[in-house]
Amino acid sequence: MRISSKLLGLTLLLVGSVQPVFAQLNVFACEPEYQSLINELAPEAKVYSATTALQDPHMIQARPSLIAKLRRADLLVCAGAELEVGWLPMLQMKAANSAVRNANTGLFFAADHIETLDKLERVDRSMGDVHAQGNPHIQFDPYRLLKVADALHQRLIKLDPEQKAEYQRNFEAFKQRWTQAIKSWEQKAVSLKGKQVIAYHTSFRYLFNWLGIKQVGDLEPKPGLPPSSSHLAGLLALAKQQPIDLIVQASYQDTKGSKWLASHTKLPMVVLPATVTREADSDSLFKLYDDVITKLLKAMN
Amino acid sequence: MKFSKSVLLASMLATPMFAAAKAPASSATNQLNISAVLNGYYQSEQKALSNREKGFGLGETELALSGNIDDAFYGKMTTVLVSDGSETEVELEEAFIQTMSLPAGFSIRGGRFLSDIGYLNSLHMHTDAFTDRPAVYRAFLGGHYFDDGLRLDYVAPTDLYWSMGVEALKGANMRAKNDEHKTKEVGIYTAYTKFGGDINDSSSWMMGLSYLNNQNGIAELHHEEDDDHGDEHKGEDKHSGHDHGAKYTGKNLYGVDAVYKWAPNGNFKYQHFTLSGEYFRMTDLFSADEHQHDLDDKSHQGWYVSGVYQWSPKWSTGLRYGRVDVQVAHEHEEDGKHEVELERQSLKETEFQISYHHSHFSTIRLQYTNQQGQESLKPTDEHSVTLQFIMTLGAHSAHQF
Numbered sequence: 001m002r003i004s005s006k007l008l009g010l011t012l013l014l015v016g017s018v019q020p021v022f023a024q025l026n027v028f029a030c031e032p033e034y035q036s037l038i039n040e041l042a043p044e045a046k047v048y049s050a051t052t053a054l055q056d057p058h059m060i061q062a063r064p065s066l067i068a069k070l071r072r073a074d075l076l077v078c079a080g081a082e083l084e085v086g087w088l089p090m091l092q093m094k095a096a097n098s099a100v101r102n103a104n105t106g107l108f109f110a111a112d113h114i115e116t117l118d119k120l121e122r123v124d125r126s127m128g129d130v131h132a133q134g135n136p137h138i139q140f141d142p143y144r145l146l147k148v149a150d151a152l153h154q155r156l157i158k159l160d161p162e163q164k165a166e167y168q169r170n171f172e173a174f175k176q177r178w179t180q181a182i183k184s185w186e187q188k189a190v191s192l193k194g195k196q197v198i199a200y201h202t203s204f205r206y207l208f209n210w211l212g213i214k215q216v217g218d219l220e221p222k223p224g225l226p227p228s229s230s231h232l233a234g235l236l237a238l239a240k241q242q243p244i245d246l247i248v249q250a251s252y253q254d255t256k257g258s259k260w261l262a263s264h265t266k267l268p269m270v271v272l273p274a275t276v277t278r279e280a281d282s283d284s285l286f287k288l289y290d291d292v293i294t295k296l297l298k299a300m301n
Numbered sequence: 302m303k304f305s306k307s308v309l310l311a312s313m314l315a316t317p318m319f320a321a322a323k324a325p326a327s328s329a330t331n332q333l334n335i336s337a338v339l340n341g342y343y344q345s346e347q348k349a350l351s352n353r354e355k356g357f358g359l360g361e362t363e364l365a366l367s368g369n370i371d372d373a374f375y376g377k378m379t380t381v382l383v384s385d386g387s388e389t390e391v392e393l394e395e396a397f398i399q400t401m402s403l404p405a406g407f408s409i410r411g412g413r414f415l416s417d418i419g420y421l422n423s424l425h426m427h428t429d430a431f432t433d434r435p436a437v438y439r440a441f442l443g444g445h446y447f448d449d450g451l452r453l454d455y456v457a458p459t460d461l462y463w464s465m466g467v468e469a470l471k472g473a474n475m476r477a478k479n480d481e482h483k484t485k486e487v488g489i490y491t492a493y494t495k496f497g498g499d500i501n502d503s504s505s506w507m508m509g510l511s512y513l514n515n516q517n518g519i520a521e522l523h524h525e526e527d528d529d530h531g532d533e534h535k536g537e538d539k540h541s542g543h544d545h546g547a548k549y550t551g552k553n554l555y556g557v558d559a560v561y562k563w564a565p566n567g568n569f570k571y572q573h574f575t576l577s578g579e580y581f582r583m584t585d586l587f588s589a590d591e592h593q594h595d596l597d598d599k600s601h602q603g604w605y606v607s608g609v610y611q612w613s614p615k616w617s618t619g620l621r622y623g624r625v626d627v628q629v630a631h632e633h634e635e636d637g638k639h640e641v642e643l644e645r646q647s648l649k650e651t652e653f654q655i656s657y658h659h660s661h662f663s664t665i666r667l668q669y670t671n672q673q674g675q676e677s678l679k680p681t682d683e684h685s686v687t688l689q690f691i692m693t694l695g696a697h698s699a700h701q702f
Contacts, residue, residue, distance in 0.1 A: 052502065054566035059661075061562060061569060063505045063702045064462030064497025071406055071456050082697075090699035093375065094464075096456050098402035102372060225660055226571075226614045254571050 025160055028070050028100065030078035030088065031057055032276040033139035034110065036285045038077065040174045041153050041167060048073075053277040056252045057083055058224070062090035070095035073106075075159060077152065080109025081116055083136035105159065111136055113151035114144045117205055139275050140207035142182045142289065149174060181286055186211075189293045195300065196242065198235055198267075200227075200249035200258065203274060207292065216244060219257045227257030239265040246299055250274035270299035334696035338363040338427045346685035349648055349674045350439040350548060350625075355681070359384040360689065361426055363394070365698070373402045379425075394447055406456040415447045416468055417454070418491050418511035420558035420579055422446055428700055430575070430609040432668045432687045435623040436650045437581050437603030441554060443474055443547045448489065462507070465494040474546040477520040485516040497702070502567045506560065507702060513554040520550060522589045522630055522641050549601050549627050552585030562702070573611050580604040586628060589641055599643055601627045605650075617656045624649040629677065648674035663692045 025045040029035040035049040048069050051057050057079070060066075070076065070091050078084050092101060100106040116134025138144050153171035157164045193212035200219040208215050217238050221231040238244075239261070247269040249258045255271065262269035272292050273282045282291040340360035347355045359382070367377035379395035397412035417423045421438060422445055434444045450470030457463040472488025491514070497507030557580050564573035583601040605623025612618070626647040633640055654668035668687045672680040 052567065054502075055568045056570040059569045061505070061702050062699060063499070063562070064495070064507050065499040065505060067456065067464075068460060068462035068498070072458050085697050085699065087699055090701055093399070093401070094456070094701075096401075096403065096406045096408040096454070098404065101401060252566075252568050252570065 025075065025156070026073050027075045027077060028073035030076075030084050031139070033145075033285060033288075034077040034079070036276040036288075037145070037149055037152060040285070041149060041170050042156055042163075043170070044163075053251050053274045053282075058086060060084070060087045062087045062094065066091055067094045070100060071097050073097060073100050075106050075108065075155070076100035077108045078110070079136045079138065080111035081133035081136035082131045083111075105155075108152060108155050110138060110148045110152075114138065114147050117209060118202070135202050135205045137203050138206055139285075140204060140289075140292070141210055142178065142185070143210075144206065145285070146175065146178055149178070177286070181289065185289055185293055189296070192293075192296055192300070195245040197246045197248050198239070198244055198261065199247070200253045203250045203253070204248060204272065211293075211296075216242065219247075219249065219253075219261070226254065232257055232261055235261055236264050239267065246270060246296070248272060248296075251277070268299045270295050272296070333366060333368045334698070336363075336365050336693060336695035336698050338365075338425075339692045339694070340427060340690070342432065342687055342689040344432075344685060344687045346680060346682040348433070348670060348685055349672050349678045349680040350436055351433060352444075353433070360432075360691075361394075363425075363427065365395070367696075369401070370398065373400060375399045375401050406458060408454045410452040410454070411450075413447060413449045414452065415445060416470065416489075416491055416513075417452065417466055418446070418468075418493050418513055418554075419556050419581070420507075420509060420560055420577055424701055427691050427693065430607065430617070430619045430656070431621055431652055431654055432666060432689045433670075435579070435603075435605035435607070435621065436625045436648050437579070437605060437623060440549050440603060440625045440627065440648075441547055441581055441583060441601065446475070446547075448472060448474070450487075450489070460498075462495070462497040465492075467492050472515060472517060475515050475550060476517040477550040488515060488517045490514045490516075503565060504561065504563045505702070506562075508560075509556075509558045511554075511556040511558070513556075515550060515552055515554065518550040518552045519585055519588050520630075522587050522632060549583065550586070551583035551601060554581060554583045556581045560702070571614055575609045576607070578604065578606040587630060587641075587643075596641070596643070599628045601625070611658075615658055617658065619652075619654045619656075621652045622650070625678075627678075646675045646678050648672060648678040662694075663690070665690050 025042060027038050027042070027045050027047045029038060029047055029049045031051050032049045032053060035047045038045055038047045050066050050069070051060055078088060103109065103112065111133060116136065116138065119134040120132050138148070149171060153167050156167045189211045194214070196214045196216045197208070198217035198219065199215050201223060202218070205215070207213070217235050219227045219235070221228055244265070244267055247258050247262050247267050249255065249271055251271055251274045258269050261267070272295055273288060276285060276288050277283060282288040338361070340362055341358070342353070342360055343357050344353055344355050353360070362382040363379055365377065365379040368375070370376045376398045377395055378393070381392045381394045383390045383392060393413060395414055397410050397414040399410040400408050403409065415423045421429070421434065422442060426434070426445060433439065438444055448470040450468055452466055452468040454464060454466035468489070468491040469487050470489040470491070471486070475489055476484060491512065493509060493511040495507060495509040497505065499505045558578070560575065560577040562573065562575045581603055586599055586601065587596045589596060603623065603625035605621060607619060607621035609617060609619035624647055626645055628643045629646050631642045631644060649672070651671040652668060654666055656664050656666040658664050666689045668689065670685045670687065671683055672685070673683060674680060
């Protein structure tokens with residue numbers, strides 16, 4: 001009898017210790033926008049971003065430092081829709097951390113919680129490096145991002161139920177500030193509506209979709225392929241045929257092609273931060289949106 | 302036999318279309334990944350320590366299937382087709398399962414897999430920057446060492462990446478020739494550890510130490526009256542087709558490896574540079590009837606250093622220098638006494654390659670190789686040129702560092 005009660009006690013102790021109780025939630029974000037989102041929703045958490053705004057998230061090395069970071073993560077937050085397919089599966093395998101493998105618990109793909117744009121029925125490599133699951137660069141769609149934030153705060157509650165009230169409070173506060181901000185961004189960007197741009201890749205697909213900007217040309221001949229001289233010549237011809245307001249590219253993309261096109265067309269060119277950066281004017285999601293709209297307006301004038 | 306192989310292949314090749322058509326649009330878990338690698342070459346000479354014939358040929362043409370079996374297991378199968386003259390062989394290079402939900406950073410892999418010793422060995426050949434593995438790999442590990450066995454791996458919960466593991470493997474291809482009468486069924490035991498981290502946003506590094514114990518690796522010299530080259534056995538039978546056997550064996554193999562990668566701001570899209578090097582030393586090579594002290598301290602060794610620079614998304618170039626030094630035994634009867642003489646032979650290899658990558662998935666490579674070798678390590682010509690293509694189809698495979 002005494003033995004069994006001891007055993008029971010021990011079992012309870014063990015079961016108790018299995019329950020995830022986080023002194024500090026350890027989050028591995030694939031991209032800085034999700035690091036920033038976690039900072040809003042769980043300011044106490046320790047967040048690490050695997051990439052920076054100067055790195056193409058398609059082409060990351062499954063390097064040792066990332067394995068070590070993922071080994072100790074409680075939650076993995078990524079864009080999904082195959083953006084990280086070239087390196088994340090290898091990281092997951094090497095990190096041997098079962099906590100971040102289940103898409104219902106420690107693994108969170110933002111694209112799973114929204115409708116992506118440009119889903120494809122059929123994918124063929126001759127089309128370039130395209131994603132069947134749609135465009136994964138959702139960081140510049142404030143409405144979709146709010147949906148992601150909602151799903152993410154619920155995930156945080158699921159993983160760390162003790163802090164439920166706090167996560168809810170943080171999300172509500174974020175939602176309010178974000179909704180306010182959307183209004184002011186939309187007002188500020190109203191003159192951008194209907195503008196026609198040539199951009200690099202589909203990096204800003206959601207931004208253009210939101211603000212009513214039309215991307216009439218792509219500096220990449222096919223997704224993932226760098227601008228070739230014949231393709232640039234084609235864009236030059238395009239710029240002569242129809243009015244184009246701006247050439248846009250992201251911070252991690254090579255400026256050679258855009259510069260060439262800008263000098264030959266006399267069009268303005270702008271390099272936008274691809275995501276949240278370490279610079280003071282775009283080191284959070286709020287500042288990033290401000291910065292991008294300001295830069296677009298400035299370049300148009 | 303040939304018919305069944307082609308049926309197998311046909312059914313495997315048909316699967317991708319079927320899978321692509323049915324693949325549900327959800328995140329990249331729970332699906333079967335199918336990928337194929339096409340690899341063809343033209344080589345101007347027969348190189349030393351190489352199975353590749355001169356002229357046109359096909360390299361390792363792969364078909365790989367992989368995926369999560371359930372939440373606890375991952376599985377992968379890689380079939381390699383090797384065309385050698387008129388013969389086409391089907392070979393199973395990988396067929397393993399790996400645990401994915403063991404706690405505390407542990408994982409177990411079982412079946413047939415690439416050993417995790419050294420830096421290059423666990424990498425797939427189609428990701429290599431040169432047309433062949435370095436001479437030291439071809440001499441000691443049969444190009445790349447895969448085998449049937451079991452691995453236990455552990456990743457430490459440290460800021461610095463630190464992993465370690467042990468493997469037990471069959472070792473059938475790593476046996477010394479004249480050891481058959483007391484062959485151990487589990488012939489190979491390995492242990493390895495790897496460390497790595499970032500220096501800054503642009504640079505990262507990894508280092509590894511490995512040890513391989515080959516229970517059947519010691520060559521016995523006294524049974525070999527009719528063979529004056531005691532150790533170079535498997536390498537000689539070039540006509541036996543594709544051969545993965547180690548050409549030189551010994552009881553202990555010690556290795557140290559290091560790799561450094563650089564890309565501006567860590568952005569690998571446009572430019573990157575990789576510097577890597579490995580050193581291997583093999584000891585306890587021979588045993589003889591009478592104890593011969595001069596055999597004890599003899600060792601084989603080899604190393605290479607390689608630098609590869611991708612200066613634009615479409616072009617990369619690489620330079621590699623490596624060498625192997627091996628002990629070759631000559632036996633003869635002198636005054637009724639059995640005598641063994643060891644002679645040191647070496648092969649020095651300098652290679653330069655330039656590659657065109659139309660996309661991330663296709664590579665065309667031109668390589669110049671200069672080989673300086675003696676006797677059994679002599680190529681048909683010092684200078685050789687190889688033109689190679691490597692293309693991948695199907696699932697986007699994730700690559701190791």
